[in-house]
Amino acid sequence: MTSEDLPPIEQHTLPISTRAPGKCILFGEHAVVHGAPELALAIDLDTQVIVRASDRTRLNADTEALRHNDYFRAALEARWRAGPPIDVRAVSRIPKAAGLGSSAAFVAALAAALGAAHEGVARADLAQISFDIERTAQGVGSPGDTSTSVAGGYVTLNGGDGPTLWTVTSGSQSWTVRRGSDPGWSWIVAYSGIPRSTQDAVRAVGERLARPDGPELLARFRSVAREGIRAIAREDRNETARAMRANQELLREVGVSHPRLEELITSVSECASAAKLTGAGAGGSIVALPIPGREAECIRRLARVGALAFAVRPARRGAGLVSETDPDRAR
Ligand code: PMV
16 A cells, blocks of 8 residues: 555444544644645654443533533534534543644544544545644644644655645645655654643734735745755755754744743753754744754753653554554554
8 A cells, every 4th residue: 555545444333442643743833824834743642532322422521521622512513413422532642732733633533433433534534624623623723733643654734745645625725735754763852841822823923924024934934844854855864953943943033932942942952963843832842853872861851951851753653443453553
């Protein structure tokens, strides 16, 4: 099977258990919302969802979840409108509001389960459905997080020259999602401990890009992401590091860095080739490219400045039924 031909989620009867990975953005966050390229990878931290028949609809025992959980409500309205009551349990290893795609993983896992409960769902459709649900709940954003969670592995939006996986649309906007190449490197992610709102950060950047110099700034975001995507495809660590630093500079310029993120980035200046914020910023997490053999040192240095740091590997498998063979676990 080629990577253009990811398997559909098979039809299944309740109870259904699905899982979907979180993600880490290497290049292009924020700018991707405005059509620029992005490169992300699915990470080996996931959210698992179990859907059972029930007498009343609940999420983690909460019978009021439909009222106050926007993602849950949007998912059920999109995919379960006339369906019988269900009991949904969700367990996640992805820190929340940390820039690591916890909401996208929840949405992709739940949409995969609801799709399986119908007649099954093709992966391209699951990517569109998951984005629609996230966009309804958040009001803003790109399909980067949901498509990465659905596809697994490395993924590019609006860039790269890998096989096309699918195109996701919202009104007149569209994003082409392709398979990104895996350089085989390990990455370090560190959560600052400062939660933030993706919506607020995305809106603030949108306002910044609407100023007279916005188009020029967006053009710089575009070219840095293109350079980064090319550097990773060539497995060129120096060029990748240079593009990461340039991307961080731009993210600073549009106001989504944070003194804590800068502190975390500085703390790994000796043991990592480069580091930048990942996700919406304004808090959340950083991603670092450690110098080979110095991963543990980077984690120690980050822990010393109070960050929650861990090494991430790409999760090769995207959203799917838990019962499917998992190539990541078989390794
Ligand atoms: O921080 P997260 O996981 O919500 O990632 C957001 C990435 C953005 O580019 C800022 C928004 C988006 O939807 O692409």
